[in-house]
Amino acid sequence: MSEPIYITVDGDMLDDIAFRVYGDESMVTAILDANPGLVDQPLNLSYGISIKLPAAPEKKTSNSITSVWG
Template sequence: MRKTLTIQGDMCDLIAFREYGTEAASGAIWDANPGLADHGPVLPAGLEIVLPDWTPPELEPALSPVRDGITGGT
């Protein structure tokens, strides 16, 4: 885990995007920082927050008609 300081206007989803490349990590940031929500959606500057180790969940590949043998209905 790492730590970072918030800057003026920071919100959890912005921090997630800046640090992990996706807003999807914002839930992990909230979970790693009990009481963070007490500050409201816009966090005060200079607040030290924990950045948890986070890996995006694996997505199932989309179906491909050719690869997966999907044919028309009739």
């Protein structure tokens, strides 16, 4: 299965893309790892850059229940 692709519009920024796609700006690192050439791009990206979107990490879930009454 191939990674989804995001096509930039003028003025896109990686942290904004990470937040819109993943809800987490820290995913910029994963995006850069999947797209090494982006490091050479300006902060405000231009129109038409294809960006591979890596899979989001699995969220850890907890099965423990905390009682409010102690």
